[in-house]
Every structure is written in structure tokens, then in C-alpha cells.
Amino acid sequence: MIAGTDTLKRQAVDLLNESGKLRYSFTAFSAQHTELTYYLVNHALAGYKLNFLDTVIMTFLREVVTNAVKANLKRAYFEQRNADIKNPGQYAALIEAFKREGVANIEDFVPIMKELGLKVHIYMETNIDGLRIIVQNNCGMTNEELLRARERIQAASAADSVPELLEQFGDESEGAGLGLLINVILLKRSGIGIKNFQISSDEKSTRVAITVPRSFQMPAQVAELYNRITSEIERIPTFPESVQRIINLCDNPRAEISFLASEIEKDPSVAASILRLANSGGFVVGTRVESIHRAVTVLGIKNVRQLVLAHSSRQILDKHYKVFEEFWEHAARVALYCRLIAERCGFRKLADSVFLGGLLHDLGKIVLHSLEPETVKKINGFNLARTENSTAVLEEITLGLSHAEVGARLAQKWNFPPVLIDMIRNHHSAFAADVSHSVEVSIVHLADAFLRVEENQASYVYFDIEAQAHLNIANAKELQAIHEWVKEAAGKQVL
Ligand SMILES: [Fe+2]
Ligand SMILES: [Fe+2]
Structure with a gap:
């Protein structure tokens, strides 16, 4: 957790509990805002006994909020250059430069966005029907954009299975469209349903709304897989x-x-x-x-x-499953990176603890791979290149449990220490880590994400801002410098 936000978070939850309503606004989505949002979502869902949906809702919101901020940023970028965003010629001339300079340097544009009054608002409401969240920005979509978005939602909601959807849309490389698709898959497969998702726009703003109905039930197919995986974990022997x-x-x-x-x-x-x-x-x-x-x-x-x-x-795992050598190679490399990141970021004392976290972070993958090899392969092959936890969330909605959660349950069964369990459970969702382990979890998260960058499966822009904040990494440049250092230092060591 970031210092100073603790009281604020509690006050916000009290307010939501008392009045059933809450609104907050920001220019860019910072680590504090993610943590505040997660805290609120988690508490609100707990009121309906639906906490297990928290990563799904957070993934949805992060995607929506990122797009909302990006649309505001785009508007600021065009206005700063006196260009008309609605003029096709001017749009085409600047859009590539915006993708290069604007998205990666959001901090530089915050003052301009503030000056122009460009903000993103989050409204939360809890009532008898469930939890409703609305994300609104200051940019209207064109009719064409709105139509395209709605078509995409329609097409995605018509498909029957996640693999089918992935095959149909998997080659999409453009960010916003893909993000929308991910959200449609999320809502459909999680059982929340597309009808609880609305997108609307006028001249001045775009609003995305989601409702989590209190009468929510996990889809039967997913529940069945969930039970199978849970009983498999029970079957794995203890030490x-x-x-x-x-x-x-x-x-x-x-x-x-x-x-x-x-x-x-x-x-x-x-x-x-x-x-x-x-x-x-x-x-x-x-x-x-x-x-x-x-x-x-x-x-x-x-x-x-x-x-x-x-x-x-x-x-135990080698004896029960066919474990591929690449699995342990990845684990060893993440472990080494963990140790190096700890040293480089001023947490030398944690070096041993995070080394072990790195070694065991993907334990759950072995179980999922052996139970559902085809589905897991498809999920992993689908290069989302977007939010760090997309793969884990896709697993969750397809199989009922992500590899991170499966690993954590196994770690619990094996009586691992709480910090190790947390590193395993939240290595793709650093924002959800327990306050007392946030540095360790962030280190494992970062080590894994660095390797994904090296394998061209992720880009720095979408790294978890919370993890960076916990490790005192100020910006993307610093992050890149740390990665270079870690890569070089690792090259000097024999694995
Ligand atoms: Fe993982
Ligand atoms: Fe990993």
C-alpha cells in the first residue's frame, strides 16, 4: 500500500456503505487510484458475497479506465498541436506520432489535461440489485466509433466459447478494439453477462457502465471445471x-x-x-x-x-505430472531476476525470500496444464500484450481458477509461509497483495513481466503501476534502465 492512502481508502468505503453512492475523479490513473478502486470493489462485492469476482471486475475496470484516460490524452495531444481530432486528414497525420509519443509519456501531458479540464470520473453505486460502476471521460465517440464498438460487442457475444472467440479475433492488434473484446469475453464467460454492460456517448463524454447482479451464479460449465481442479489439488500429496x-x-x-x-x-x-x-x-x-x-x-x-x-x-510435481523443462528454466530465470531486482531497488534483505517466490510463482501452471492442456495452450498462445494479468483472468473465467490461484491453494496446502503464498497468488495482480507483502509481490511481478518483455509478450506501457510505486520506480525510463541492468547482471551469472 502506498503511504497516506490508508485513511482515505477507509473513508471512501464508509461513504459507500452509508450512502450507497460514491464518485471520484482523476486526470491519470495512478497507483493510488488503482488501490482505492480495488479496495472499494472488493468491499462492495463482499457485501453481496461475490468477492471471487474481484479480479474480473478490476481487469474490466483497468481496461476501461485506461481507454478513458487515453481518449482524454489523445484530445489533449491534438489540442496542444492545434489540430482538429474530427478532421480525418489531421487525424491521420498525427495519430502515429501520438501512439509513439503520447501514450508512453502520459506524465508530460497531465498539466495540459488539467488545464483543459479533461478528467475521468468513476461512479459506484450499491443497492438491492447489485453493484453498479460507471466510468466517464470528457471525449465523445464519433457515430462511426460507437457503431463499430457495438458491432464488436454483438459479434463477440454471439461466439460460444473462449477458444472460438480467440480464433476469431486473436489476430487483432489494435489496442482499444482488443480491449473491448477482452471485456466482452470477461463478462460473458464470468457469468455477469453482456446485458449488464452498456456503452454510450454524446458530444462531450463517453460512459461505460457495468452492473454486477447480486443474484450472480457461476456458469455451470465453469463450475464443473472449477470443481475438477479443486479436487485435483486435494489429491496432490502433502510433503x-x-x-x-x-x-x-x-x-x-x-x-x-x-x-x-x-x-x-x-x-x-x-x-x-x-x-x-x-x-x-x-x-x-x-x-x-x-x-x-x-x-x-x-x-x-x-x-x-x-x-x-x-x-x-x-x-512431488515431477512425480505426478509431466513437467516440461522450459517450466523450470522460466522459474529459475524469474528467481534470479527477483534476487537482482531486490538488490537493485534497495531491498537486499528480501533477496532470498523473493528468490524462492520466483522459483515457485507458476506452480499452478503445472496442475492446469496437465488437466486442461488444450484450453491452457490456447489461452497462453493468445498474445494479449496488454494488461499483465490478462492470461490469469482468462484462465479464471474459462476454468474457474487461474494458475496463480491454483498455485496459491497448493502452497496453502503445503503450509508455505504467508508471504510466499501471496507472491504466488498475486504475481499477476500486485495491486491485490496484502499490505505487508506488497514489495515482495511487486518484485516477483516485475521479474516475470521483464521476461515477458524479452519474449515480446508485453510492453512497459502496460506494466502494473502499483508494483512500480512499491519499488520506488518513478517512470518508464527508470523501469527500462532497471530491466537493462538486471538483464546484464543475469547474463554474468550461471543459471
Ligand atoms: Fe504466472
Ligand atoms: Fe511466470
């Missing part, structure tokens, strides 16, 4: 007793190292991986570590605990 004993000893400050070492020796595969780590770079120079006792001393109890968790998770 063996020998491993549990080692972890308990690590947690006991009075436990003797020699006793811990003798417990580790009873589990040959844990013992072997501890020796391997103790002998890898960074821990000892010169002499080889031959005994477990010495290895524990060299690594420290905290590292031993981390290693045992990582090792045992991998063993």
Missing part, C-alpha cells in the same frame, strides 16, 4: 513426514544444527540438493563442503528451509 520434520526444526530457534543435519541425512534426495547448493558459487570459496553439518552452517537455516520447500515441491 513427506521427513521433510515436514526438517521444516519444523528450521522453524525452531532452539533446535541444534547437529540434530537438524542428522534429520536431513535421513532424506537422501534433500541431503544431496543441500550439498549441491552449498558447493555452488557464492557460498564457499576453496574447500569443498562434504558434510551436511557443514553445509547447513555454510548456507544458514533460512536458506536450508527455502531449499527444502523448493526441492520438495519439485519432487
Whole structure:
């Protein structure tokens, strides 16, 4: 959470609870606004016992708000250049430059937008029918744009399944159209329905409204998959007793190292991986570590605990599922990036903790891949290149649970520490992290997102602003510089 917003958030929720209505406005959507919005949405949904829809609604809102701000920004950009946005010739001459300069440098245009009175308003209303949210900006759509948007909504709502929709529209590269499509899929598949989504426009403004009906029910098909995945998680074994004993000893400050070492020796595969780590770079120079006792001393109890968790998770998953090597390669790379980001952003103390978070962040993918390989492949192949959590949300509405949530449930079952569970659960939705873990979650989020940029699956513009705020990253330039540094530092290390 960002300092100073705590009281504000509580006041806003009180106001919404008391009067059933709330309105707030902004020029650009900042980290504080996302957190405030998430907080309000989460509380409002809780009133109807519909909290599980919070990521769906947030994804919807972030998309809508981003587009609303962008339309205002476009207007400011054209007015600053004395160009008429409605004149086709002038529009064509400037639009490419706007996409290059305007979208990436939104901070530069905030004063101009303020001067022109360009704002985005969010209205929330809670009543007997459910939660209603309206997002409004200061830019009217042309008739043609409105028609196109409505056609698109119609076409998307006619399709039957997510894969079908993805095939039909998957090659769309233009942002706003694709964003709208994602939202239609979201509402349709989540069970909220298209009829609860309205878009209207006049000369001066565009309004997008959504209603979450209190009588909401998860679609039967999704509920069935949800149940299948949940019972699969139940079937996955817990850690063996020998491993549990080692972890308990690590947690006991009075436990003797020699006793811990003798417990580790009873589990040959844990013992072997501890020796391997103790002998890898960074821990000892010169002499080889031959005994477990010495290895524990060299690594420290905290590292031993981390290693045992990582090792045992991998063993169980490897035994139950066909896990592809690329999965662990990705995990190892994210883990390394996590450590480097922690060092670079001034959180050196968290380096070990986020390393483990990076290693285990995608655990849930293994389960989903093996249960629903075809659907998952299609979702992953659909390059949304937009919001960081699109894939997770698509999984949620198609399968009932995202890989992040599946991983978190598995981590809960395995008694992982709360911070680790949070890193797994929210690595695609840093805004939803618990206040006390926001830095750790943001680091894992950023490490994963950097790799997506390297694979051409994401761009800096759509990075989570909350994660950047938690890590004190001021702007896109700084973000890019950190990425370059991390990439170079990682290149020097052997994975
Ligand atoms: Fe992920
Ligand atoms: Fe990942």
C-alpha cells in the first residue's frame, strides 16, 4: 500500500456503505487510484458475497479506465498541436506520432489535461440489485466509433466459447478494439453477462457502465471445471513426514544444527540438493563442503528451509505430472531476476525470500496444464500484450481458477509461509497483495513481466503501476534502465 492512502481508502468505503453512492475523479490513473478502486470493489462485492469476482471486475475496470484516460490524452495531444481530432486528414497525420509519443509519456501531458479540464470520473453505486460502476471521460465517440464498438460487442457475444472467440479475433492488434473484446469475453464467460454492460456517448463524454447482479451464479460449465481442479489439488500429496520434520526444526530457534543435519541425512534426495547448493558459487570459496553439518552452517537455516520447500515441491510435481523443462528454466530465470531486482531497488534483505517466490510463482501452471492442456495452450498462445494479468483472468473465467490461484491453494496446502503464498497468488495482480507483502509481490511481478518483455509478450506501457510505486520506480525510463541492468547482471551469472 502506498503511504497516506490508508485513511482515505477507509473513508471512501464508509461513504459507500452509508450512502450507497460514491464518485471520484482523476486526470491519470495512478497507483493510488488503482488501490482505492480495488479496495472499494472488493468491499462492495463482499457485501453481496461475490468477492471471487474481484479480479474480473478490476481487469474490466483497468481496461476501461485506461481507454478513458487515453481518449482524454489523445484530445489533449491534438489540442496542444492545434489540430482538429474530427478532421480525418489531421487525424491521420498525427495519430502515429501520438501512439509513439503520447501514450508512453502520459506524465508530460497531465498539466495540459488539467488545464483543459479533461478528467475521468468513476461512479459506484450499491443497492438491492447489485453493484453498479460507471466510468466517464470528457471525449465523445464519433457515430462511426460507437457503431463499430457495438458491432464488436454483438459479434463477440454471439461466439460460444473462449477458444472460438480467440480464433476469431486473436489476430487483432489494435489496442482499444482488443480491449473491448477482452471485456466482452470477461463478462460473458464470468457469468455477469453482456446485458449488464452498456456503452454510450454524446458530444462531450463517453460512459461505460457495468452492473454486477447480486443474484450472480457461476456458469455451470465453469463450475464443473472449477470443481475438477479443486479436487485435483486435494489429491496432490502433502510433503513427506521427513521433510515436514526438517521444516519444523528450521522453524525452531532452539533446535541444534547437529540434530537438524542428522534429520536431513535421513532424506537422501534433500541431503544431496543441500550439498549441491552449498558447493555452488557464492557460498564457499576453496574447500569443498562434504558434510551436511557443514553445509547447513555454510548456507544458514533460512536458506536450508527455502531449499527444502523448493526441492520438495519439485519432487512431488515431477512425480505426478509431466513437467516440461522450459517450466523450470522460466522459474529459475524469474528467481534470479527477483534476487537482482531486490538488490537493485534497495531491498537486499528480501533477496532470498523473493528468490524462492520466483522459483515457485507458476506452480499452478503445472496442475492446469496437465488437466486442461488444450484450453491452457490456447489461452497462453493468445498474445494479449496488454494488461499483465490478462492470461490469469482468462484462465479464471474459462476454468474457474487461474494458475496463480491454483498455485496459491497448493502452497496453502503445503503450509508455505504467508508471504510466499501471496507472491504466488498475486504475481499477476500486485495491486491485490496484502499490505505487508506488497514489495515482495511487486518484485516477483516485475521479474516475470521483464521476461515477458524479452519474449515480446508485453510492453512497459502496460506494466502494473502499483508494483512500480512499491519499488520506488518513478517512470518508464527508470523501469527500462532497471530491466537493462538486471538483464546484464543475469547474463554474468550461471543459471
Ligand atoms: Fe504466472
Ligand atoms: Fe511466470
